[in-house]
Amino acid sequence: MAYIEARKMSFTYPKGKRPVINDISIKVFQKDITAITGHNGGGKTTLGKLLGGILKPLNGSVLICGRNSKDLSLGQIGKKIGYLFQNPSRQIFTSKVEEEILFISRLKKQPMTRAQREMEEILRFFDLYCKKDEYTFNLSYGEKQRLALGAILVNRPEFLILDEPTTGLDKLRKDTLSEYLIELNSKGVGMIIISHDMDFINTHASRRIEVEGGRIIYDER
Amino acid sequence: MMKDRALDPRTKLIIVMSISSLSVFIREPKYLIAILVIALFVSKMMKSEIFMILKKLRRILSLFMAMVLIQSLFIKGGNPIIALGEITLLTDVGILRALEFLIRISIILLSASILMTSSSRELLQGLIEWRIPYEIAFMVSVGIRFLPLLREEIEDTLTAVQLRGIDMEKLTLKEKIHLYSNIFTPVVTGAILKSQSLSIAMESRGFRAYNHRTSYLKLRMKARDYLISSFSILVSILIACLYILR
Ligand SMILES: Nc1ncnc2c1ncn2[C@@H]1O[C@H](COP(=O)(O)OP(=O)(O)OP(=O)(O)O)[C@@H](O)[C@H]1O
Ligand SMILES: [Mg+2]
Numbered sequence: 001m002a003y004i005e006a007r008k009m010s011f012t013y014p015k016g017k018r019p020v021i022n023d024i025s026i027k028v029f030q031k032d033i034t035a036i037t038g039h040n041g042g043g044k045t046t047l048g049k050l051l052g053g054i055l056k057p058l059n060g061s062v063l064i065c066g067r068n069s070k071d072l073s074l075g076q077i078g079k080k081i082g083y084l085f086q087n088p089s090r091q092i093f094t095s096k097v098e099e100e101i102l103f104i105s106r107l108k109k110q111p112m113t114r115a116q117r118e119m120e121e122i123l124r125f126f127d128l129y130c131k132k133d134e135y136t137f138n139l140s141y142g143e144k145q146r147l148a149l150g151a152i153l154v155n156r157p158e159f160l161i162l163d164e165p166t167t168g169l170d171k172l173r174k175d176t177l178s179e180y181l182i183e184l185n186s187k188g189v190g191m192i193i194i195s196h197d198m199d200f201i202n203t204h205a206s207r208r209i210e211v212e213g214g215r216i217i218y219d220e221r
Numbered sequence: 222m223m224k225d226r227a228l229d230p231r232t233k234l235i236i237v238m239s240i241s242s243l244s245v246f247i248r249e250p251k252y253l254i255a256i257l258v259i260a261l262f263v264s265k266m267m268k269s270e271i272f273m274i275l276k277k278l279r280r281i282l283s284l285f286m287a288m289v290l291i292q293s294l295f296i297k298g299g300n301p302i303i304a305l306g307e308i309t310l311l312t313d314v315g316i317l318r319a320l321e322f323l324i325r326i327s328i329i330l331l332s333a334s335i336l337m338t339s340s341s342r343e344l345l346q347g348l349i350e351w352r353i354p355y356e357i358a359f360m361v362s363v364g365i366r367f368l369p370l371l372r373e374e375i376e377d378t379l380t381a382v383q384l385r386g387i388d389m390e391k392l393t394l395k396e397k398i399h400l401y402s403n404i405f406t407p408v409v410t411g412a413i414l415k416s417q418s419l420s421i422a423m424e425s426r427g428f429r430a431y432n433h434r435t436s437y438l439k440l441r442m443k444a445r446d447y448l449i450s451s452f453s454i455l456v457s458i459l460i461a462c463l464y465i466l467r
Contacts, residue, residue, distance in 0.1 A: 075386055137414060
């Protein structure tokens with residue numbers, strides 16, 4: 001069964017005039033790593049947000065695990081899907097680096113020793129442990145990107161949507177990310193990767209979709 | 222371009238300044254209600270979109286209500302109305318103060334709705350022609366434009382929080398307060414950092430390169446503007462005198 005399915009979906013931004021997404025129907029599977037490419041302004045980010053249930057389509061529908069995205073709250077979606085925004089600053093919401101990872105456990109009153117251990121693990125993996133006491137807004141772009149990704153993974157999502165995850169990363173960090181994504185995928189985590197980075201796509205993607213002017217113009221496995 | 226029938230933005234500024242300074246300084250519900258009625262009347266005359274503002278503010282409205290409630294609960298002077306054994310919960314003075322607060326907030330909202338019938342560009346020009354330094358006038362207008370930005374920032378942050386698997390509806394009030402107090406600092410720092418880069422961008426494009434800036438938009442006070450301005454100043458002085466001498 002498709003993990004995410006879009007049926008004749010269209011979308012226009014509230015203040016926009018023309019539709020950004022035009023009558024797209026697509027099935028996305030959990031076993032794939034699906035890459036979305038296309039020119040600037042082609043509607044990749046919008047498509048990603050629609051498929052991830054963050055935006056709701058004006059016409060047509062999006063089914064996530066068989067449920068209409070209109071009936072799912074952001075909280076319910078967040079428990080299944082991890083979404084990395086194109087601009088990582090947008091999703092970092094605590095002052096301190098370690099707090100970003102611990103915040104949710106603290107809010108849910110989960111046992112802190114475990115959360116603490118998990119936090120150390122994640123920060124070590126993303127090479128941010130030495131920054132754990134620093135302010136998030138002073139991090140560099142690539143560091144923010146890694147922190148945002150790390151924070152998403154705390155939830156152990158079953159599906160990831162990553163909007164240009166490699167733009168800010170250097171060669172070394174990109175390779176680490178690659179390894180990690182491959183490992184996650186082998187554990188059954190599905191992925192949509194929005195990217196211009198052809199190298200990255202060619203090494204990972206099992207399916208490639210190209211978006212132009214709000215339509216899918218290419219879709220091949 | 223200004224429509225011919227519209228008032229000069231400076232006239233609106235004067236009206237709003239009169240109304241809001243009265244509402245800040247008067248502490249008598251009777252007078253406050255009178256001012257509220259006047260403000261409502263003026264706002265209606267200007268065809269302001271007060272309902273739009275209320276709609277935009279509907280989320281904060283519950284916060285105001287909570288403030289009113291808390292205020293009325295914590296003021297302990299006057300005669301108790303509701304008491305639990307030894308502890309007085311609500312007094313008549315408490316209710317009165319809360320009412321005052323509510324009226325004041327409404328007056329300020331109405332004032333804002335009056336100002337919003339002019340564009341921020343016109344208001345800025347109004348301030349400049351009052352010989353308020355361009356930098357300060359500009360700061361005011363950027364400040365006004367910044368509010369929606371701050372709201373956007375808060376909305377984005379809330380989306381991000383929810384996407385971490387938090388159901389806002391299921392949180393208790395205590396958890397919600399914990400959440401808001403935690404994201405408050407980052408949201409504000411985010412906004413400040415944005416304004417810092419804005420100021421650098423402006424300097425690098427030659428803002429303040431010359432002492433005097435020419436402007437395409439020219440405002441002209443008409444007889445009607447002078448009339449209405451003096452009238453509103455006179456009326457507010459009158460109300461102030463009545464209040465002081467009461
Ligand atoms: N919040 C918004 N309101 C109105 N229009 C928007 C909004 N966000 C995006 N758009 C418009 O939608 C179109 C597609 O935007 P989108 O961000 O999906 O493109 P993209 O393919 O991700 O581009 P990029 O490669 O630059 O990330 C653009 O023309 C953009 O102007
Ligand atoms: Mg994009």
